[in-house]
Structures are given as C-alpha cells and as structure tokens.
Amino acid sequence: MFIAVDIGTTNVKAVVFDERGELLFSAEAANQTLAPQEGWSEQVPEQVFENVCAAVRAAAAFLSQNRASSPIQGIAFSAAMHGLLALDAQGRPLGNFMLWSDVRAQAEARELLQNGVGQRLYQKTGVPIHPMSPLLKLVWLRKNAPTVFQQAHKFLGIKEYVWYRLTGQFECDFSCASATGLMDLLGMHWDEEALSLAGITSNQLPALVSPYKKTLFLDNSGDKSMGLPLENIPLIIGASDGALANLGSGATQPGQLALTIGTSAAVRMMTIAPILDVQMRTFCYRLDETRFIVGGASNNGSNALEWLRTRVFRSPLDPEAFANQAIEVPPGAEGLQFLPYLHGERAPLWDASAKASFIGLSAQHGQAHFVRAAMEGVLLNLKSIVDVLEEKIPVQSIHISGGFTRNSLWVSMLAEIFKNDIAVDSHEADASARGAFMLGRAALQLR
Secondary structure (H helix, E strand, O other): OEEEEEEOOOEEEEEEEOOOOOEEEEEEEEOOOEOOOOOOOEEOHHHHHHHHHHHHHHHHHHHHHOOOOOOOOEEEEEEOOOOEEEEOOOOOEOOOEEOOOOOOOHHHHHHHHHHOHHHHHHHHHOOOOOOOOHHHHHHHHHHHOHHHHHHOOEEEOHHHHHHHHHHOOOEEEHHHHOOOOOEEOOOOEEOHHHHHHHOOOHHHOOEEEOOOOEEOOOOOHHHHHHOOOOOOOOEEEEEEHHHHHHHHHOOOOOOEEEEEEOOOEEEEEEEOOOOOOOOOOOEEEEOOOOOEEEEEEEOOOHHHHHHHHHHHOOOOOOHHHHHHHHHHOOOOHHHOEEEOOEOEEOOOOOEOOOOOEEEOOOOOOOHHHHHHHHHHHHHHHHHHHHHHHOOOOOOOEEEEEOHHHHOHHHHHHHHHHHOOEEEEOOOOOOHHHHHHHHHHHHHOOOO
C-alpha cells in the first residue's frame, strides 16, 4: 500500500494506492482561501497542515477498517507551486501563506520587466516575471512588510512547511524550487542574483534536495498529529503538482502534451533539456535531476463558466447542464469571441492586470452563445500556449485530465480546435496524486 498526499489550493487529498497502482481510497479536506485585500490570496498554514493530518488519518482509518494485508510502503507528497510563507527563528509562521494566485506584487513585476533584469533572470531560472513568483513576493515583503521580512528566519512553500512539521528538516525538492524564480535551473542551486534582488541569503531558504529524498517522521510528534503507526514508514518529499501531473498522466516524452482544465488550466510537456522562449511566454521547471517541464498555466479555466453561470446569468442549471447549452450554437458562436482574462493571466501574456472581454456582441446572441464563446475562449487561449511550444517541439498527442473531461462536449470542442490525437486520462485518481505515487515508488526502488 502507498499513500500520495496532494496539497492543492482548493483541498488536500490523501490517496491510497495498492501495489499495482490501483486507487483504493481517497480522502479530501477543504482549504479556505482568504482575500483580505484586492489582489491578495492567502491561507492559514496551520489549517493546511491540519488538513494534511486529517486526510492521512482518514486514509489510515480506511486501511485499518479494511484490514490491509500489506503494510504502508511509503507516503509521497505533491503540492501547488509559487507559494511563500515566512517563519521566525522558532519555526512559527509570521503571517498567512501567500498563494500562487496572490498578485499584490504587480508593481514590482512591472519594474523588473522594464529594466531588463527580469529577462535575464528568466533565462537563468525558467520562471517568467509575474506577481505569482515567490521572488516577486519576497521583493514585495521587503518593501511593504519590513517587520515581517526582518524577523523571518526561513522562507518556505507550503509543502516545505508540512515537511518541516513532520520531519524537523528545512528542505525543498528541485521541482518545487525551480518554480520559485530563485533557483538556477541548470546548476540546481539558489541563484545569487535572484537572492540579492530579494534581499535574502541562501541560509534563509531550505536546503535543496532530490524529489526522491526520503526520510522518517519525527518520533512521537508525527504519531500524535497524523494518527498513524508511523514506525519505519518512509516519507518521500516528492515534487510539484504540475510536473507530477505529466508523470501521472503518461505524458512523459517530448511531443506528448498534458492538458488540464480545472478551476484554472495548464499545458505542459516533459523534455530532457530546458526549453526557454525568447519572448518569455512559457515556463521551464524541473521534475527531477534529469527531466524538465515546459509549458504555460492559465488563471482561467472552468472558473470562467462558473462566473457566467452564477454571477452573470444566475442560472438554476447545474454546471454540466449550463455548459451543454453550447451545443445549441455552431462553432465560432456566430461571431462572438471571448478573451478569458477574468483573473488576469499567466501564460502566454504574464500580465496580472489583463482584463476579459466579449467581442463581436450583437442582438442575435443569447445565453448559449455566451457559454460557447467562453468555452472556446479558454481553449483558444491554451492553443496559443501550445503554438509557442510547437515552435520548438511538434505536439504528437494530447493527454487530458481535470474536471472538464467529464463533459463530452467540451472534450469534442478541444479535439476540433487542436486537431490532434486526444487521450483522456481514465484513472480515478487525479494525475498529480498518481504521479506522486509513481515517484514515491521509484524513490523506494519498487518500480
């Protein structure tokens, strides 16, 4: 038996797999996101940690109740990228955890883009200049929250905080570190220029380790918080959710594209060498010591449809029925187009201040046209990212996952727009959790 823990933005999942990789059980605990000011997006780190504990306890209870014949071989972790948390010298949070969706550092990002430093840092780190980046979050903290910044002993992501609470070690895997804007992508060390810009030293960041790094829980403290018989159960630090989604969906070769649409959306391709874009339209992160992930993430996915359904039309239809109205109008929504930048945008614009709009609106357009235009707008935005990737590597197949795959209309629209072979992820577990399971087994040499 194996447990994969995925620390997402919306919730924490603990997924139990058997030795063959079949999903046996999944537990979830919802995370609460706070927005105390416009552009701010935070979570309480202790609540996220408690959700990790609760989800793993539920997984352990399932195994106990079902009298699992084989022991737990390991627990591997996956997590969302680009977050930042400051800890004091006693390891206590100095405030809330800043999520990837926190864009308060817009002014700092604009300055870096204008003075040319941002382009140079992108070439070294693979992270486009955008307020999501922990590098920019650090610059903002130094300027706008000097007391917190000066008191900070360590700066971590959420997975690193959970890892510290469970093991007592300040460590960050190469995959998550590569998404911070602070790590030299090729050298796999903290970059001196980025550190200087942020105003910190490497000692204030966790030690860099392999995603395959394994250790054991701290004595007693792990037992009390997790509710598990933890003796001799290895913990594997794991990697970022995006990189693990490629691994879990089977999109592991150049030319195989992983496309996900959930609340937000992303396209990613795995390569054996870094690929950077002169115009900084795509990111390049690591999965591990030898593999890279190149692609782009969009802030706008099914949340565009939810906005239409709940805020604009206040429709009584459930999300699937609301989306299926799109079948009533032809492709192209009879001239109605949608730029889906409701929440600013990451790839390919990397502009947190980008705004959405409907174009070509006339009296002939009704609710179904708006729905179709919104769905097509999300897909066409992803297609624009894929077009950038295809400047370097032709796409041969597209592996799709996420909630949108349950809607056959949306999948067929994707096939029409992308004109490529589509493989739907048929696994019950989401791709990131499955990827964590696969990486964890590899770390324990159980493959």
